Amino acid sequence: MKGQVLAAACLAAVVAGCGSITRGTSEKMAFLSEPSGATMTSTKGYACPSTPCSLDVERSDEFDVTFTKPGFQPQIVPVRTKVAGSGAAGFAGNIIAGGVIGMGVDAATGAAMDHFPNPVVVTLVPEALPTAQRERRRRKKPEV
Template sequence: MRISLLAIVAGTISLGACATVTRGTTEQLTFDSDPPAAMRTSTGLTCPTTPCTLEVNRKSEFVATFSKEGYKSQDVMVQTRVAGSGAAGFAGNVLIGGLIGMGVDAATGSTLEHYPNPVSANLEPLTLRGKPGKRPVRGPVKEEAPPTS
């Protein structure tokens, strides 16, 4: 009797936090841009060039900044939301893991996924001033007045 009760308790504890067990606390996130560019996140992760894939904490929301010389930098906000499979794992706690499992899943962020995924950017070339061959200059370009007759 004691052994079967111990087995039930051990099984319940091991299955607690279902989403944490089935999905983990990190996620693979892909970053891509046209043209290929460097990418850094507000959390400190970097890619020297895109496309690249990084492992990101499921709870982290951040800004991904794509940059390349001669192009305008572009920021993309990456947010989190409850994933369908994360919600199912979280709901499994009602049957097996109880409040402890629910607490663990909520604390680890295992029920979440990032969006957008993949994270994409289309970089715009900087405007050139003057003649072709000049280096790109940031800022607005002054238009010349049409010749007067």
């Protein structure tokens, strides 16, 4: 009985330290634009037909996101990864529990990583000034 309790305690320590088990290998990301309704595509194949939206993204993926909307200039945002606080704790837990295999799994799957920025937010810039603003600019006389 004592051996089973000890084995269960050891297993719990190893599992608690493993980021791929406690955090998973994917992360929920939000994509927002002002104005809303932009199409979002990425260099890794992630896409949303209209913002705002959210997707599950592999923690190890780094990519560029492009937002497009008719009448606005496309905006590109690089999304990168970094070791996050809770990811670092899980990775460190592998060391404490002696889980060299867990460290390798976390490194390979990106379980110790988080994406930034998250959420990905852009303000789209109009391609041209609205007609009323163009007219006002034409009526102004150049200063000499």
